[in-house]
Amino acid sequence: MKDLASAFTAANARVFAKLGLDPKHADVRRSDRPDLGEFQANGALAVAKAAGKKPQEVAQSVAAEWSATELSPAPSIAGPGFLNFKVTADALTRRAQFVADDAHAGASLVEHKRRVVVDYGGPNVAKGMHVGHLRASIIGESVKRIYRFRGDEVWGDAHFGDWGFQMGLVITALEDELGGFDDEAKLDARLKALTLDQLEAIYPAYAKRVKEGDINVRDRARKATAALQGGSELHRTIWKAMHDVSMAAQKRDFASLGVDFDLWLGESDADPLIPGMVEDLGKKGLLEDDQGARILRVAGPGETRKKKRDDGTVVEVESPDPLLVVSSEGSAMYGTTDLATIVQRMRDQKPDLILYCVDQRQADHFEQVYRAAAKAGYAQRDQLEHIGFGTMNGPDGTPFKTRAGGVLKLQDLIGQAEEKARHRLKENEIGADFSKEEFEDVAHKVAIAAIKFADLSNFRGTSYIFDLDRFMSFEGKTGPYLLYQAVRIKSILRKAEEMGLTPSPPLRGRGQGEGGRSDAQAPERLNAPHPPTPAPQGGGGVIAIEHESERALALALDAFDGALRTAYDKKSPHFLAEHAFNLAQAFSGFYTNCPILPSEGAVRASRLALAAATLKQLTLTLDLLGIEVPERM
């Protein structure tokens, strides 16, 4: 069953077609003038010009043709030709009942199922997870869930940063620490004792030295990089130890964030494909020698820009810059690895689409890689898409730093949020009767909900200011508020059960007893087959929409599919975050104005069914954002 806006649009398109008007202007959407109608169509104005008629006349003929539909009475005309619709109680009730009975809460499937790889997270072997990885992980996880939920076949890939110059740099640092790698036993012992904390300390120190012009370190690190990529057994052994210790720590961090991958691959996994790929690129005549390196030009004819050189002179160069495929040291660069990863994915997953959920600042880089892939025939340009996002900033508006100026570790950030959650819970006298385990579990869920919702309620493309106090507030547009609303409904449904009231079908199916599970189960739930037809209606909980607040709630429930489709099309979870908040608010109004348990008979059954449907859809929406709802809080 279609959502109401789609049903209206389809019906309106038929009317347009019948009148000889272009149906593409027939779009009907939720009204932004609720005083005039619940849905609106503005197409009469646009189409009037093309048809050489007056907007008012077009609107009148459309309105006249509409009179017979069951969806709505004939629309009213306002202003120069706006059409305003009000849904019939019948149509709205049917829709609400469908959402209540549907295992997917009214969400539609994609028309054409695609195979999609979502590349996100992007942790770095030599750097622990910090706040910089937060957005990539949170947004990517949500995009992955949204795509999967709509019916695509989806692989999430962590794409570890475990290759390239950074590895050579850390190996060089270790060489200095040990005074060389000649003593095998010493090296072995050192590798066994290696921790991620140590890697985290080593890497920035050496990166800084190179950045400050230590050519000796730079050249040794480049040689070490080339040796690693060249298959040196010593270098591979050291790399493996670093890789393993880092991977274990990263997996723990992802788990606590509620982020999970189908593929735990890294840049290194694409390395075996590089020699063959470089050879192939050479054969295709795409590579050129340039200052000792081999490059692949991706700019089209006439694509140039001006560039300022270090000496101050300005020259005209091609744009985008060529992709540097092989460095003058003979090693593979970032772009080379990314290109090889495309080859690998096309071979293994055969995706129709690869989404890269990576910082917006890398837009130019991906443009180079995508163009190179298209030129080489590895993928079509429109199969590759960069889902860029802005930075998470501190109060000063620049990328988030700790007070000391360093990066904040992910675990410390989560810990801070949990601490605030504990305080808030205690302040509100929640959880006094909880076991320690449940209390900690709730605090963790509240913390994660706060962090994720704050991130996902902003459009991904823009940067936002991180303010933990604001995010952790239990009031307003926050994660904790949404959890509160969901938990409040759970509480009502529990009471209803205690009163011996027959739970309606959706309550049994999903709403109750679903929380408190591990994160690992979330993707599995979303993998559940999407039923092509709604589940049969149960005996209890027949919905009847009477009160104005019930109407508002039903309209909010109906809007889920539209929000989901927009989030999918635009790869922007914030449309779903917005929906979750609207739904929670609509429920709150309903809760205030329409007593559920204190009412009786059919009214109570209907309201219970509405509450259960709301919980189901709210839980599902939050799940698509990667947010878990506790049983109580």
Next chain:
RNA sequence: GCACCCGUAGCUCAGCUGGAUAGAGCACUGCCCUCCGAAGGCAGGGGUCGGGGGUUCGAAUCCCUUCGGGUGCGCCA
């Protein structure tokens, strides 16, 4: 220097394939708990949508220009 992104209420942000009176949260003011969780609800004040010009019946939205902020620009990833 060139390119891209952003500038909307006191603050944090939506809206931007052009459409009616520009929205939300916080903060502020005032109401509503003998009633299912008030972590709530309702009402109100608050805006030259950075400035200027243009296209259009109609511009926060499209084009040009200007100012302010951010980011990127081959041997890091």
